[in-house]
Amino acid sequence: xxxRITPPELYFNRRQIMxxxxxxxxxxxxxxxxxxxxxxxxxxxTAKLDGxxxxxxxxxxxxxxxxxxxxxxxxEMSVVxxxxxxxxxxxxxxxxxxxxxxSTADWSLEVGGLVERPxxxxxxxxxxxxxxxxxxxxxxxxxxxxxxIPWIGYPVSRLLELVRPTSEAKYVAFETLHDPERxxxxxxxxxxxxxxxxxxxxxxxxxxxxxxxxxxxxxxxPQDGAPIRLVVPWKYGFKGIKSIVKITLTAMEPPxxxxxxxxxxxxxxxxxxxSVDHPRWxxxxxxxxxxxxxxxxxxxxxxxxxxxxxxxxxxxxxxx
Ligand code: MTE
Numbered sequence: 001x002x003x004r005i006t007p008p009e010l011y012f013n014r015r016q017i018m019x020x021x022x023x024x025x026x027x028x029x030x031x032x033x034x035x036x037x038x039x040x041x042x043x044x045x046t047a048k049l050d051g052x053x054x055x056x057x058x059x060x061x062x063x064x065x066x067x068x069x070x071x072x073x074x075x076e077m078s079v080v081x082x083x084x085x086x087x088x089x090x091x092x093x094x095x096x097x098x099x100x101x102x103s104t105a106d107w108s109l110e111v112g113g114l115v116e117r118p119x120x121x122x123x124x125x126x127x128x129x130x131x132x133x134x135x136x137x138x139x140x141x142x143x144x145x146x147x148x149i150p151w152i153g154y155p156v157s158r159l160l161e162l163v164r165p166t167s168e169a170k171y172v173a174f175e176t177l178h179d180p181e182r183x184x185x186x187x188x189x190x191x192x193x194x195x196x197x198x199x200x201x202x203x204x205x206x207x208x209x210x211x212x213x214x215x216x217x218x219x220x221x222p223q224d225g226a227p228i229r230l231v232v233p234w235k236y237g238f239k240g241i242k243s244i245v246k247i248t249l250t251a252m253e254p255p256x257x258x259x260x261x262x263x264x265x266x267x268x269x270x271x272x273x274x275s276v277d278h279p280r281w282x283x284x285x286x287x288x289x290x291x292x293x294x295x296x297x298x299x300x301x302x303x304x305x306x307x308x309x310x311x312x313x314x315x316x317x318x319x320x
Contacts, residue, residue: 041081043096044226046219049152053131066208066233066306069136074147076216078289083223084141085242086191087176087183099222102182104243107227111159113248114169119162123227127213129162130154134217135210137233139240140272140301142258146286151231152214157205165201165249172204173197173254174230175246191257197230197241198254198268200310208233208306211244234303236270269319271311272301276320 055062062068083095088102109126112118121129132152140146160172178194180186186193203209212231213220220226225242232239238258248254258266265279274284274297285294300307311319 041096042100043080043223044100044102044221046214046221046226048218049127049132049214051128051132052152052214052217053133055133066137066303067133067135069138069148071138071148072290073136073150074289079147079149079215080221080223082289084237085185085223085225087185087193087195087243088223089185090190096221096223098184102222102226104222104227107245109228109245109247111163111247113173113250114166115249116164116166117162121159126211126228130158132213135208135212135231137208137231138298138301139231139233139237140286140297142236142238142266142270142278142283144281144283144286144297146288146295146297148288150216151210151212152217153210153212153231155207156199156209156211156230157207159211159247160201160204160249163249168251169249170201171250171253172199172201173246173248173250174199174241174244175248176241176243177245192260195241195257196254197239197256198250199230199232199239200253201249203232203310206307206310208303234271234300234307236266236272238266239270265320267320269311271307271316271319272297273299273316273320275299276317278320 055067057065057067059068063070081096082092084092085095085099088095088098104123107123107126108120110118110120131154133154134150134152136148136150138146139149156172174197176195177183178186180193199209210231211228212225213228215224220229225240228244229242230240230244253268256266256268259268272283277283283297286297288295298304
């Protein structure tokens with residue numbers, strides 16, 4: 001855990017400090033503190049994203065495909081101030097500030113491995129690979145909190161189709177930037193760096209798996225994984241690797257950061273499953289950020305109709 005002193009940039013007014021003293025510690029752990037006590041946190045400003053295409057599907061069709069939800073969106077303030085991004089800090093409420101000067105101006109993403117046309121994309125190219133769409137997804141963290149987030153992005157399949165995976169390609173490996181100068185958390189040994197993640201190729205090609213370049217109609221802020229991150233809504237949030245610089249098509253299942261860290265606690269598949277507990281806590285319910293009380297966690301995070309076919313014949317209890 002992060003035990004550094006609260007930085008002077010975090011300005012709380014007196015009333016907030018008094019209220020905070022009463023309820024702060026209990027609510028902070030559930031991420032509700034920020035919701036009840038909106039404070040001014042220094043963080044990067046993000047620009048509106050151009051080129052978001054309205055969906056050609058009806059609202060009911062979007063819901064049937066899992067692209068839209070009839071659940072309230074999590075307040076944007078919570079989404080951008082309550083983050084997991086260990087490259088900056090393990091303190092969720094400090095990531096936005098620690099990452100505020102992280103520049104993505106000269107970004108490039110290399111896509112290669114078992115593909116016919118390896119390519120490196122700059123940021124402008126990445127944002128124009130495919131029309132940008134809004135996808136409103138549940139996000140369920142393995143720590144048992146959840147959010148509803150309006151992402152802006154496009155299916156991972158659009159990028160993979162450009163590089164043409166060969167017939168030997170069975171998996172997709174993702175890698176975050178490794179730059180301890182710009183990501184100070186990488187000077188610690190809290191995880192093995194760089195952060196890596198992976199999907200089976202058919203999972204990556206599923207229409208629900210997206211590369212997000214924005215949220216709430218704006219560019220992705222640094223704390224949420226700028227300039228491009230993975231979103232796989234039926235899996236625990238740690239599969240959603242942030243600030244991706246490399247994608248490699250492979251024949252073998254690639255290593256993944258949290259599995260490497262705790263092989264008995266975090267699996268490669270990490271499909272949301274309320275009946276498979278984490279060894280240290282139950283996964284049956286979750287705390288939706290901004291809500292009082294807990295909700296039941298849904299199988300595949302509520303995307304069972306769309307994704308269950310991917311796992312036919314697999315023992316789901318073993319794929320934690
Ligand atoms: N990606 C990188 N590179 N580093 C991280 O620490 N944390 C993961 C995931 N992606 C993480 C990451 C975890 S545990 C979660 S729950 C989500 O990002 C959180 O995404 P959010 O902060 O945008 O809500």
